[in-house]
Amino acid sequence: MAFEFDLYVIGAGSGGVRAARFAASFGARVAVAESRYLGGTCVNVGCVPKKLLVYAAHYSDDFEQASGFGWSAGHPTFDWHTLIDNKNREIERLNGIYRNLLVNSGVTLHEGHARLIDAHTVEVNGRRHTAERILIATGGWPFVPDIPGKEHAITSNEAFYLKQLPRRVLVVGGGYIAVEFASIFNGMGASTTLSYRGELFLRGFDQGVREHLRDELQKKGMALRFGTEVTRIDKLSDGTLAATLQDGSQLEVDCVFYATGRRPMLDNLGLENTGVKLDERGFIEVDDLYQTTEPSILAIGDIIGRMPLTPVALAEGMAVARRLFRPEEYRPVDYDLIPTAVFSLPNIGTVGLTTEQAIERGHRVKRYESRFRPMKLTLTDCQERTLMKLVVDADTDRVLGCHMVGPDAGEIVQGLAVALKAGATKRVFDETIGIHPTAAEEFVTMRTPVAD
Numbered sequence: 001m002a003f004e005f006d007l008y009v010i011g012a013g014s015g016g017v018r019a020a021r022f023a024a025s026f027g028a029r030v031a032v033a034e035s036r037y038l039g040g041t042c043v044n045v046g047c048v049p050k051k052l053l054v055y056a057a058h059y060s061d062d063f064e065q066a067s068g069f070g071w072s073a074g075h076p077t078f079d080w081h082t083l084i085d086n087k088n089r090e091i092e093r094l095n096g097i098y099r100n101l102l103v104n105s106g107v108t109l110h111e112g113h114a115r116l117i118d119a120h121t122v123e124v125n126g127r128r129h130t131a132e133r134i135l136i137a138t139g140g141w142p143f144v145p146d147i148p149g150k151e152h153a154i155t156s157n158e159a160f161y162l163k164q165l166p167r168r169v170l171v172v173g174g175g176y177i178a179v180e181f182a183s184i185f186n187g188m189g190a191s192t193t194l195s196y197r198g199e200l201f202l203r204g205f206d207q208g209v210r211e212h213l214r215d216e217l218q219k220k221g222m223a224l225r226f227g228t229e230v231t232r233i234d235k236l237s238d239g240t241l242a243a244t245l246q247d248g249s250q251l252e253v254d255c256v257f258y259a260t261g262r263r264p265m266l267d268n269l270g271l272e273n274t275g276v277k278l279d280e281r282g283f284i285e286v287d288d289l290y291q292t293t294e295p296s297i298l299a300i301g302d303i304i305g306r307m308p309l310t311p312v313a314l315a316e317g318m319a320v321a322r323r324l325f326r327p328e329e330y331r332p333v334d335y336d337l338i339p340t341a342v343f344s345l346p347n348i349g350t351v352g353l354t355t356e357q358a359i360e361r362g363h364r365v366k367r368y369e370s371r372f373r374p375m376k377l378t379l380t381d382c383q384e385r386t387l388m389k390l391v392v393d394a395d396t397d398r399v400l401g402c403h404m405v406g407p408d409a410g411e412i413v414q415g416l417a418v419a420l421k422a423g424a425t426k427r428v429f430d431e432t433i434g435i436h437p438t439a440a441e442e443f444v445t446m447r448t449p450v451a452d
Helices: 014-025 040-045 047-069 080-104 176-187 207-219 310-325 355-360 409-421 426-431 440-444
Strands: 005-010 030-034 108-111 114-118 121-124 127-136 140-142 168-172 191-196 223-226 230-235 241-245 250-253 255-258 262-264 297-299 340-342 348-352 365-372 386-393 399-405
Touching: 005 014, 005 114, 005 310, 014 030, 014 040, 014 080, 014 127, 014 310, 040 047, 040 080, 047 080, 047 176, 080 108, 168 176, 168 250, 176 191, 176 207, 176 340, 207 223, 207 348, 207 355, 207 386, 207 399, 241 255, 340 409, 348 409, 355 365, 355 386, 355 399, 386 426, 386 440, 399 409, 399 426, 409 440, 426 440
Parallel strands: 005 030, 005 127, 030 108, 127 297, 168 191, 168 255, 191 223
Antiparallel strands: 114 121, 121 127, 140 262, 230 241, 241 250, 340 348, 348 399, 365 386, 386 399
16 A cells, blocks of 8 residues: 555654654655644643743742842832743744744644544545554643532643733642642742642652652742642632632632643544554553554654653654664663653752662662752842752662752753763762862762661
8 A cells, every 4th residue: 555654643742743853854754733732732831831930930039039149129020921921922933943843854744633544544634644654642631620610720731821820829739730830829929829639749759859848838938738639619709719628628719720630632533443552541552662552553752651751752752763764773762760850949850769769679778868058048038948869779889869859950960860870879979079169069978878
């Protein structure tokens, strides 16, 4: 059978664009379908605009601290509309860059919803296209539990386009997105409550990191409600939202923001017309080569439910393009020691095993910790403290994990991830000369293990 394309990609997010443009550069005939926005979640309603809002929120601290260094900032005011307008212009610029990346690579772009007709056929805007292989990279979508009044809640999709900054916000959830947006709203001056059904947010992170962030957020005036869930949301006559909690208490707010997870975006995709199977969690089932149970169809990114991180989707997209069209350059994605950051205020940066994971895996663990007030804050009234932590195998001396809560944690831990990937031992850290005075030098000056 003669196919119109060698590869048809459904979804022009990070992973899909990477796979498409490199496959095209390797000589393949490639098309991409996108129904919403080029660049996917990360560029439009995820990592990029979120980081811009985090920067904006942090200025409240900067203005407050400036007086300790002799600066008189007067009475700064914040304008939400200016921030959102400038954010929108930047996202439009990035959309254009993604379009150029595809078109200049020779990729055919179809702007519309793609639906699978069979294992080799995709329909977009009423036209059908055939491909030898199809790659699904449609990503995820925010999930809001089915409670009375759920229609009054917003998610990260809507938060970036709010007409005005709410005065009172209830953030529901305990993952990355919840703590990041709670920090954003709180930093911009909104009265912010974070509610989570578990005993402590950021499940899966190092316990010490979780506890340290909890304490720092409370110092910043954020109200934390653990061990409870919202059971209903009612809209009052004046527009106020009344959120009822499990214990019967109510919170009256102007905005209820849900960050309770993301589901795979499978809506009207046509999987029922193929042999593609889902796993027990509802994600597309793939093998180590991102091959689905339908021989001609592959899947990558958030839709497969492995690690929902943009750099991971990029790596998976590259792996698919190389394996299919440049096999001599193929390298599998290494999921070990993937660093990540949570852009709460303060930030979290982490790579490798937590203390709890290391113990569970049978390591005899040594822990090294440093907690200190950053030098930048010594001339101010701010009492924020930074946490740095190393998890070390006592028998091999290998550093198993690095964790940080504090300013620029992601920037610092990214460099340390290279060291861990290279197999650095604690002795290597100890023999590395620090840059003084910096916060980062603490990672190479911790000498005494923490007693259990």
